[in-house]
Amino acid sequence: MQTLFSIADASTVSPTEFIQQLRGLLDERGLLHEAADLEPFSADWRGLFSGSPLCVALPRSAEEVSAVIRACASAGYAVVPSGGNTGLSGGATPDKSGRQVVLSLARMNAIRRIDVYGETIEVEAGCILQTAQEAAAAQGLLLPVTLASQGSAQIGGIVSTNAGGTNVLRYGMARSRILGLEVVTADGEIVRGLRSLRKDNAGYDWKQWFIGTEGTLGIVTCAVLQLAPMPRHRVTALLAVQSATAALEVLRTARQDIGDALNAFELMSREALELVVRHKQLRLPVADAPWFVLIEASSSLQGLRETTEAVLMAAIERGDASDAAIAESQRQEAELWALRESISEAEGKEGPSIKHDVSVPVSRIPDFLAAADEAIQRKFPGIRINAFGHAGDGNIHYNLIAPAGSDHAAVNRTVHDLVMAHGGSISAEHGIGQYRVDELVRCKSAEETALTGRIKSALDPSNMLNPGKVLRPRHS
Known part of the structure; x- marks a missing residue:
């Protein structure tokens, strides 16, 4: 480089x-x-x-x-x-x-404009994501970038890191919601491109240079974001599945039958939810299994629940799943999501960990998990594996609870080599920062x-x- x-x-x-x-x-x-x-x-x-x-x-x-x-x-x-x-x-x-x-x-935290017809929001970089979400919701619209940290994450940081989250399966990464930017360059020039156009092919799409580059090319001061209609109906369910491969079978049928209404498809290992049950005192409403899937779908059309129930029942009948639970209220929806969103916090209570935010092609998730598990257990006895993530878009948080004195660099090389061997990326949504600079240099091609x-x-x-x-x- x-x-x-x-x-x-x-x-x-x-x-x-x-x-x-x-x-x-x-x-x-x-x-x-x-x-x-x-x-x-x-x-x-x-x-x-x-x-x-x-x-x-x-x-x-x-x-x-x-x-x-x-x-x-x-x-x-x-x-x-x-x-x-x-x-x-x-x-x-x-x-x-x-x-x-x-x-x-x-201090640059104003919501400058919401266009209810064009379904866009123009918001300054310092605005908290949740504040922008609430402003959109007040107009019957959805800002679909959803993060566990949305109560403190700011729009500028979300743009600059190309944040992901749980809704990427349906709505894409932050990049796909960004229509225009206002940016200050390294020489202090203010470049104003706050257009709210879905179609704009007039020359280079220069805003892409500042999305996901973590403030190394310019400072984002304001953004125009694409909103979406607020769905009227939502279904949330937890499914106990027999393997990562079985989970992909459920994903395939869910995408066929639920279609674009499928928001999230989260994969969690037994080990991950054992940590949550132990440290967060949360209840697991389905029978024990090697893996679990959290599904969320939303739509303004009728029949969503019946379609989702049919997908879950078919998975059980095929033998891909052994049990399922569907939330009957907003409180139960929150309880199911708490299982997923508490994993990182519960992991922290267990001891030091080595985190890997990686992605592989969706079809190769089972192969990557099997290869990584085998390599880690063989090379680093005593390390415990805590795998979970956004299986619908190939993003796996392959975290390792490591004893004191573990060779973090050697562990990272082992995991990242397997990620690259499976056609993946060493950073799916958390960015490079200073944490992954050396590994990025090692894993990227000389030309890139x-x-x-x-x-x-x-x-x-x-x-x-x-x-x-x-x-x-x-x-x-």
Whole structure:
């Protein structure tokens, strides 16, 4: 991979002088530099990475973002964009140099416009996802990007990481909902492309350069997102299945019979739900099985429940499943989803873990799981496997509960090599950040990494935007 010079190596203005410069660009609430105020921005959510930001800038507009970017470029300081700090790869955490400015867009949180006819929402980068969802719902519309962290995740972070979630099967990744962007580039230019068009083939689709690139190419300040009609009916069910292959048989028939109404198809191992039952005191409403599937479907048409019940009954009759439970109320729906959404928290109570957010073609999920289980158990005795994820789109969270002293690098190489051998990706939805940079370099082809480096050099030649994330920097 092409490596890049870090602007922090060329800074010419002292930290004290530079803080005063920034203070002159922002209002009295626009700059934080006391240690207590910096602490929330100094470590990632998982506690894996920590740094020492020089200060935190909190602009109120794209113009103020531009002013901060220009000042940092001129003085030789790097910028680390920060959203709701819900990422899992350390992408928003500064380094320990004390010469990086954290840029938080939390004060840019307005919902500028909702178009009920075009079914779009124009929302600033600092707006909380749940706030935007509620605003859309008040108009009878659905913002279908759904995350466990939606109460704190911000729109800018969701765009910049191309967030996934549980509704990808039906509604796609965040990228598929984004119609337009407003972006501040590395030289401080404001590029306004807040169009709400489903069809726009007029030249390069430049907004794609800033989706999923984790703030390394530009700062997203506002987005136009495609909404969807709010379904009137919803069915949620839990199914006990005999194997991952059996789960795919259920998925195949569900997609044939339920069709586009199928929102989510979540696969959970027995080990995953045992952790939830033990640590979260939740009840499993179906008989024990090697694997479990959580299905959600929604539609505005009648007959959804009957169709879903027929799919579940056919799975049991074929022998793919042994038991099923359908939620009869919103409370029961929440209880079923709590089983899935509590897995990571329950895993954390069990001890240290090594997390892998990977994807493989849906048809190869069983083969990957079998190969990975065999390799981990053979090479790393004592490690316990906790596998679960979004089977409908091929995204498996292949997490490993590892004893102290486990060789994380060797474990990662083993899992990621098998992912690549099965035609997959080492990051399905959590991004690269700083956590997976070395593995990305190792797993991507030389041609892909060289192309990535050329794009970065073109848009951010001094590497001032989020250095050390996604790409490997070059130090002088």
